[in-house]
Amino acid sequence: MSKNIYKIEFEYDDNCGNRYQPISKFVCYEIINNMTDYTRIIDEEGLTVELSGSDSFIDNLIYCINRGEFEEIRHGYNISKKEIPYSEIKDII
Numbered sequence: 881m882s883k884n885i886y887k888i889e890f891e892y893d894d895n896c897g898n899r900y901q902p903i904s905k906f907v908c909y910e911i912i913n914n915m916t917d918y919t920r921i922i923d924e925e926g927l928t929v930e931l932s933g934s935d936s937f938i939d940n941l942i943y944c945i946n947r948g949e950f951e952e953i954r955h956g957y958n959i960s961k962k963e964i965p966y967s968e969i970k971d972i973i
Contacts, residue, residue, distance in 0.1 A: 882914040885966055888921075888944045890959035893936040906937065909969050910945060910961070921945065926972040 887909055894904045908929050911920045921929040921941075931938060936957070943954065944961045951960040 883966065884912045884914065885964050885969060886910040886912075886949070886961050887964045887968070888941070888961045890940040890944060891957040892940050893934055893957075895934045895936075904937075906941075908941075909964075909972075911969075911973065919945075922973065924972065 887907065889905065889907050891905050892903075897903050908921055908923050911922065913919070923929050929941070931941070936955075940954070940957060940959055944959060947961060949962050951962070953959075
């Protein structure tokens, strides 16, 4: 079975303060099973990530999911997506 695993990290405004100050950070993992063309997005506890929260959270998560590997500052927030080996997440999935 062929899988690609990406670590996604981004800052976002959780609507609890000034939108120009990154307030929260989020880490999740995108697991792509190339045999079944199935993708899972899980958090650091192995739970499925729900598409809910502030506009900033949703916008940054979707932006990361729709791209390959990258690291940049977008709208003042640090965001990145990098491929990692299975061994880095084997204990949470």
